[in-house]
Amino acid sequence: MVNDTTLLLDLDGVSVMRVERCEDGGRRVHLVTADASARACPACGVFSSRVKGSATTRPRDLPYGERGLEFLWHKRRWWCREPGLAQVPGIAQLA
Template sequence: MVSDTTLLLGLDGVSVVRVESPADGTRRVHLITADEAARACPSCGVFATRVKGAAVTRPRDLPYGERGLEFFWHKRR
């Protein structure tokens, strides 16, 4: 699946939900997993039927541009 996020960041299956610009000049980019196949168990392939929890991860190895970028990846479990 090729989306604008894939083209911009090189992250396939991820979508940008919103971008914030705090007073310190950095940019906060909020991401979600957009690939429906991510709901499937990697072992047996059965799809999850309910959300079991949520987590926010902070990928730190994605440098982009001169101003700082902070990534917040919102994931369902």
């Protein structure tokens, strides 16, 4: 999936949600995952329909201009509902 964010940051599957001007003159960029395949379980590949929670990360290795640019990446975490995956480390399953 190629969009303007991919072209700008060379980061596929992510979109800019909004940009804010900070008090120090820098900019804060809010990113979201825009690739539907992020819902797929890494163990079985089945797409989830239930959100487990959310997290915000601060990637620091993305390119930026001369002025300060802060990235906040808002991500959703998904439940895998496939039977038998409860024993796989790192895979959450619904009870």
